Amino acid sequence: MVQDRYETTLRDGTPVLIRAVVPQDKPLLMDGFGRLSEASRFRRFMSGVTQLSEEQLRYLTEIDYTNHFAWAAVRADRPAEGMGVARYVRLPDEPDVAEAAVTVVDEYQGKGLGTLLMGLLAVAARAAGIRKFRAYALVENEPMVTLLEELGARAHVDEPGVVRMDVPLDPEILPDSPAGKVLKAMAKRVLTPVVKPFPGTPPYGVPRVQVSDAPPSPGD
């Protein structure tokens, strides 16, 4: 079955629905941001941002799904409760590279959601012709650095305290780490059908993603 949303359970059984972000998600994002700890907000935005402005909310939700794409993870049993977001933004001067970022609300961290969101983000990115993710993380951000290293990222120190990590989105060269295995499994099942996006697919022309089978858990 072809679908542009994905429903599964996290390691602890929490039901999650992952779907493309839409313009109506401004309250969802605001609420999710409000439930992030100060440390998570600092790690994501690398500054002491305390709330999202109208302009930021527009930028984060009114996206074109090709050069700027974002998945939202919500509780499948409480769809108004955001759990996390993953987005990529294509670099204008390197069109096969996109900057990627992922955020999981603190109470849902460490349950595999970040890995899952990153995997689905890679699927959407490949469908849009992106071959590499670039992510910036604080050197002390062990969860993000580990997650990206497990996907074969190479780290370069960009400026003091910040690492730039490049992740090639090639299923053939993904490492045999738990996160690499999840992505490889997703790639095998979903990449081929979405390499050519279906034009004009609702909502908002989002490339459809075939994710009918749950990926194996990282231990598989």
Ligand SMILES: CC(C)(COP(=O)(O)OP(=O)(O)OC[C@H]1O[C@@H](n2cnc3c(N)ncnc32)[C@H](O)[C@@H]1OP(=O)(O)O)[C@@H](O)C(=O)NCCC(=O)NCCS
């Ligand atoms: C980075 C982040 C998205 C990871 O999300 P998550 O759902 O917790 O990630 P996962 O559960 O999929 O874990 C991925 C891997 O990260 C590592 N990891 C997760 N939590 C960790 C922790 N507290 N300490 C060290 N490593 C950790 C593990 O290796 C883990 O793999 P494993 O579960 O197979 O051991 C999340 O911590 C977050 O939102 N942080 C705040 C925002 C941020 O830093 N964003 C990144 C900037 S772009």
